[in-house]
Amino acid sequence: MHPRVLLKNRKSGRIATIDEYRQSGGYQALENAFVKNDPPPGDIRETLLEARLLGRGGAGFPIGKKMSTVPDNAPHPRYLVCNADEMEPGTFKDRVLIHADPHQLIEGIVLAARAIEAEIAVIFIRREYENAARILEREIQVALGAGLAGKNILGSGHDCELVVHRSAGRYICGEGTALTNALEGKRANPRRPPPYPTTSGLWQRPTEVQNVETLCCVPHVISNGAPWFRSLALTENGAGTKVFSVSGRVNHPGCFELPMGIRLSELIEEHAGGMVPGSRFKACMPGGASTRLMPGSMYHLRLDYSEMEKNGYRLGTGAIMVFDHKTCLVQAAANLMTFFVRESCGWCTPCREGLPYILDLLKRIEAGQGRAEYIEMIRKMCGHMKYSYCAFAPGAVAPVQALIEDFHAEVTDHIENQGCPFKNRQSGENDAESHY
């Protein structure tokens, strides 16, 4: 059995209390950091860097590296934003983490804030996570009562105010700079660096945006040290554990905390209960909807940022959506694209207009109206998405790019036979124009 770190206090039907969290070693790192200044902020950053803790929100950027870009002489107040706007389709790990052990997140936030000497921490939470938001609000009061957050933490003279902010609710709000705009009350359009948020973010102040899971790792890294954290992984370059959100055609979909670098096959077969009876693995989304489809040839790939990148994939949020051999991937891609078309912020042309164009072509192919030249049109437009304003559009087309490259035959089958080979469809059932 693999060791559990983040979800070790997970209980059925209720959260872990502050006492339970303390009994498992919780708030020890915070006490040391604030009361004994051990480690001091600089060492916290250093340890996080050494631990190779990578941002779990999708981009996989080292937290220690990001923190080090906050200049020493940067003005105050500084902000730490906990990104709990979990909207990547297929991803539900942050919700599970908050519901399982809220104080783990609170400690992680306060410690991360300490590392960059931020006085204000905002938890930007998805509006659909109302229960999680209430849990956090309640448990923050508990932490405040225990002197573990707020003014003068444990008498150290340092502050960390905690604010729970419910998002107005858009996928793009999960993008760090758009989130910053949203918090300022502006339209949630991404901002283009420079300046980077760590020098000029919220209200032009240094702002560190980190994902829930990343922040949950922080207390454990500080308590047990970087070598321990790295040793949790099964790969040479990996570090820590990863909470995978598994969904799709498996027997036991759910959230599984497993070592970084576990093989996809082991995840599916040992932990998610294997494929449902009568289904064979065909492909999966390895890291949410904005990552490349992984075909069967990658079934034994190790799920780890660098291993996957070597093979042209992204671990993203670690949301594994499993498709079986009976699933039409053209339809799946169109389904995902419908989401992205709806969620584009509308700022730049390729994303706002180009994605609906691609969706229209996919729907036509799926509906049996496809033409041979559509594949080349899709390929070109998908390729051009890398010139859009932010990372949204390139991510949105990643599954489509995989579709036309790795599942080319399936697409041409649709076109040549003027229909979806997976369905025996009645005409007019799926009108390509009726989606938006």
Added chain:
Amino acid sequence: MMPNLIIDNKKIRVAKGTRVIDAAESAGIYIPRFCYFAELGAVGACRVCAVKFIDGPVEGIRMSCMVEAEDGMVVATDDAEAVDFRRHVIEWMMMNHPHDCPVCDEGGHCLLQDLTVAGGHGIRRFAGKKRTYADQYLGPLISHEENRCIQCYRCSRFYQEYCGYTDLGVMGIAQRIYFGRYKDGVLENPFSGNLIDLCPTGVYTDKPSRYTGRRWDFERTTGVCTTCGLGCSIMVSARYRQVVRLEAAFSRAVNGAFICDRGRYGFSWVNSENRPRQGRVAAKAMAPQKAAAAAAGRLDSLAEQYGAGAIAVAGSGRSSLETLAAWMDLCRRRSWRGFFFDDLAAAPAAPAAVSGLSPENVVSMKAVESADMILAVGADPLGEAPMLALAMRQAWRAGAKVFAIDSRDLEWPFEFQQVVAEPHEIVDLLSGIEPENEIGGNAGKHAGKMAAIQDQIRHSRFPVILCGTAIVDQSTALAAAGLVKRLRKNKKDTRLFYTLPKANTFGGLLLDHRVQPPDELIHAMESGEIKALVAVESDLWQNCTDRDLLERALNGLEFLCAADCMATELVSRADIVIPVSSVYEAGGIYVNQEARAQWSAPAHAGGTPVRITGAGGHPPRVIGSAIPGGDMPGAWQAAWQIAGLAPPAGPGEMLEWMTKTYPVTAPVKTMAAQGVRIFPLQ
């Protein structure tokens, strides 16, 4: 350090901070753009300015608006991948744009149309439906056709960021994005007409001139706006001997790329049905020359009867410099009395404003945008000179602190701190500001706020003092100049900016700084001292607050002659009317409040407008060699006609005459496109 870079094999050297898109344009290479507009900055939304960076600090395909030129850059605008991407961007935009260019009212002067054709997107491949929107009523001046929108965000950025108004903006997300108001209604922004110029396609179009002609049907000329004293550059469009619409013309020194709505739409008088177009003696219509000759006869006999001093000429700051010079000189030669300053409110302060400016302390409106501290005394830019308020807002956006000393309830589209003080208090407050010592003078209850102003001035790099002339008197105008002088002496680059009421108030005072206030004229008429009045483009009636008194004064006259292009009250009361051509027909030089003389070129030939009735007749109805109604003189020519002399043969000769007769005007002979500054001779 000025970066050197190569764009399309051309070596280009540009100022530091120049964007690659502008660097290319400076070398004659036009890179397509929709969202980019220099005044509004670069935001990288439309993605159509993509170019390939081949070598240097940046590599790959980037948006040329988002990258500043740097040494060693090698850029290709014609890279195949970049061209293909730009073609796709246009195709994406055209997915939802109507395909009605041939019958669209924007067709022919539409940036989207130009770039679609230039980009090679001719065949529609997208087979889906077009997204459609409901249009909104935005008031009587601007039409809204949202279906044409390509979401460049220029309008919302201009409206909200540049101007500071919030009733128009962007709503929704993704493909449902909508630019407009929350609900139908008249736009609140007094600069909203610029949306028409800014929109790269036809979402916002000029409502009054809709369907009056294609862009290429119009006679188009750059001119000077005569609505207030700022002298903004305008583009005049005329057709069928009528002005069709005004647009902003770019002026680096004065107004940049925008104008206010008052200037844009304030020309209806020139097309008025009631505008005098025929000479009139008593009730009888006749040729303008004949009317002028009749007036000359009456004036001669009245001068003989009562003496030359019984004859007066009333002019105004809306006349061109040529007109003012011609009539002032006529008064001088005939010993008639001249009253060329007809704004009662500004009469005390305006001469001090003109004498207070110098080549050292003057500042252009565009340069006000780079001020880091602005103190406005007795000035309400939004009401008196709207574009100035917009310039102040840009300074404020860049971090400038703005202060006002005024008694009025001011509402400006930016944050400012006001010292609420009566006009007579301002002098004391201004003279109390010291560059070095503690706040002095008689600040009284305002001491705290005045100390803050003084402190801000001290910590500023480029402060500008604005002074109005409408509610304050001479001493305030002088005190503002005094403050600027004190600060400049203390090595602080302080600038002075006055507002003046009329397009040529400054010009009139240049020619003659001795203001004869209009109330003096009215009293002299009422007392019977003055028996005859020639009103040359005079706004005496509009400006007069005591109409009863003026009525009595006018009734006491033996003879009233009006030479005007506007249907004023004096024209309707005049015994003899000499119609004159307007600035759009005759042109003219106007000197704005910062001493800048600018030439407003004539846009079209004067004459009776051609009316297409649709009744079957084809203009012209009367075949002849001359333009019907084209015999109206320029207002300056009328001065010679009244004197019974032949005027200078043309504008060139007129300029010769004027610079000889009034040496102060000599710089206009070397006037460049941006105009030339003329200060009073010392």
